Amino acid sequence: MKNNSIKVAVLAMLFLASCAEKKEETAPVEEAPVIETFIAQKEKLSTELRMPAELVGFQQVDIYAKVSSFVKELKVDIGSEVKKGQLMMILEAPETSSQLAAAESRLHSQEAVYMTSNNTYKRFLETSKVEGTISKNDLELAEGRKNSDYAQLQAAKASYREVQNIINYLQIRAPFDGVIAARNVNLGAYVGPAGKGSDQPLVTIQQQDKLRLSVFVPEAYTGYLSNGDELSFTVKSMMGQNFKAKIARKSGALDSKLRSERIEMDVINTTKKLLPGMVAEAILPLNAKDSTFVVPKTAVVSSSEGIFILKVKDHKTLRTEVQKGREFEDRVEVFGDIQPNETFVKVASEEIKDGTEVK
Numbered sequence: 001m002k003n004n005s006i007k008v009a010v011l012a013m014l015f016l017a018s019c020a021e022k023k024e025e026t027a028p029v030e031e032a033p034v035i036e037t038f039i040a041q042k043e044k045l046s047t048e049l050r051m052p053a054e055l056v057g058f059q060q061v062d063i064y065a066k067v068s069s070f071v072k073e074l075k076v077d078i079g080s081e082v083k084k085g086q087l088m089m090i091l092e093a094p095e096t097s098s099q100l101a102a103a104e105s106r107l108h109s110q111e112a113v114y115m116t117s118n119n120t121y122k123r124f125l126e127t128s129k130v131e132g133t134i135s136k137n138d139l140e141l142a143e144g145r146k147n148s149d150y151a152q153l154q155a156a157k158a159s160y161r162e163v164q165n166i167i168n169y170l171q172i173r174a175p176f177d178g179v180i181a182a183r184n185v186n187l188g189a190y191v192g193p194a195g196k197g198s199d200q201p202l203v204t205i206q207q208q209d210k211l212r213l214s215v216f217v218p219e220a221y222t223g224y225l226s227n228g229d230e231l232s233f234t235v236k237s238m239m240g241q242n243f244k245a246k247i248a249r250k251s252g253a254l255d256s257k258l259r260s261e262r263i264e265m266d267v268i269n270t271t272k273k274l275l276p277g278m279v280a281e282a283i284l285p286l287n288a289k290d291s292t293f294v295v296p297k298t299a300v301v302s303s304s305e306g307i308f309i310l311k312v313k314d315h316k317t318l319r320t321e322v323q324k325g326r327e328f329e330d331r332v333e334v335f336g337d338i339q340p341n342e343t344f345v346k347v348a349s350e351e352i353k354d355g356t357e358v359k
Contacts, residue, residue: 035358036346037312038299040338042291047328053215053233053282055267055274057206059176064201066169068192069093071185071202078183082174082205089172089202091191096167103160110156114149121146178205181276206276211267213245215282216260221326224286225250225263233282235274243267243274286326293338294331298347300324309334310345310352317345317356 072092076082121142128134182204191197213233217225225247232242245265254261265282267274299309300322308319325333345352 035317035352035356037343037358038296038346040293040295040340040342040344042340043294044288044291045294045326045328045331045333046288047286047326049217049221049284049286051215051217051282051284053213053280055211055213055235055276055278055280057178057181057208057276058210058212058266059178059207060181060204060276061175062201062204063172063175064193064198065091065172065191066193067091067093067096067166068190068194068197069170071187071189071191074183074185074187076180076183076203078180080180082178082180084174084176086174087171088174088180089185091170091172093166093170096163096170100160100163100167103156103163107153107156107160110149110153114146114153117142117146117149172202174205176205176207177209178207180204181206208272208276209268209270211269211274211276213265213267213280213282215263215265215284216255216258217263217284218260219254221284221286222250222254222261224288225284229285231265231282231284233280235278235280237278238273243280292325292333292335295334295344296346297327297330297332299344300332300334301348301350303350308348309336310348311338312343312345312358315358317352317354317358319354320344 069091070093071089073090075090076088082088121139124134124139124142128136128139180203182201184200185191185202189197191202227247227250229247230244231247232244234242245267247263248266249264251262295309301308301310306321307324308321310317311320312318320337322334322336322338325335327333345358
């Protein structure tokens with residue numbers, strides 16, 4: 001009976017051992033993960049940059065009063081179209097009339113004085129030709145008096161012209177063809193170069209048949225834009241319409257606060273659809289001048305140790321530091337120690353260390 005129990009136990013142990021061996025034989029073998037790679041190639045990346053922009057009048061000026069006066073006549077209002085030299089407003093300063101009369105009187109008086117001294121000098125000069133009639137000293141005194149009176153005459157003329165110019169300032173004329181965008185005074189209002197009457201301009205004139213589209217482009221993208229490049233822009237009030245313009249001017253310097261370059265485009269606006277002050281969205285074409293390396297975004301790792309991609313050399317990974325350029329959809333420009341036809345890891349991460357074997 002005891003022998004039979006021993007046999008049964010031995011058979012059970014043999015059965016369990018054979019089952020364990022079969023399990024070990026059928027267990028799957030774990031394989032190393034496959035690392036996807038790609039070959040670096042150069043290409044010219046063309047992207048777009050969308051930036052807010054502003055439309056302003058090609059010419060715009062605020063006109064102030066130069067002389068303390070009152071508004072006598074208003075010949076324009078908001079929205080009035082004016083031509084260069086057109087009379088827009090007449091100001092009144094009664095004291096200038098008396099100033100002009102006084103200056104004119106002084107001018108006539110000085111003309112008479114100079115005429116007398118000039119005639120005296122001429123007579124002395126003619127008489128002095130006869131020896132012994134006029135002393136040399138008397139002739140010199142007459143000439144000095146004539147020159148002094150002539151200088152006084154020129155000063156009187158200058159004073160008279162000054163008062164005339166002041167009176168001309170009382171007539172406000174348009175400096176260029178444009179539209180009155182603002183009018184801040186009414187009839188009888190006091191205006192002047194100082195005080196409460198000078199806190200606002202009399203009128204604001206804008207040239208609206210031609211506008212400026214101004215946009216500030218970040219430093220990283222200024223090198224891709226040149227004078228003459230065409231771009232398109234839209235405005236919110238006219239959705240669905242695209243407008244075209246060409247770069248006409250670049251400031252050539254970066255704004256100290258925004259670190260951006262101001263770029264201006266000239267926009268022909270003969271239909272007057274676009275208005276100064278509108279906010280636009282400019283679509284700037286960024287076309288690379290030279291070919292650069294463009295890689296998938298997943299290949300670039302940004303970490304505390306820097307920005308790098310994983311190069312595959314001798315079937316092993318090697319971190320290569322790069323600098324990122326423009327991004328477009330799922331691709332990005334990179335600059336660094338990269339050669340054409342080198343192999344890189346397509347989906348990189350910090351977990352993949354240098355020397356990782358690539359199957």
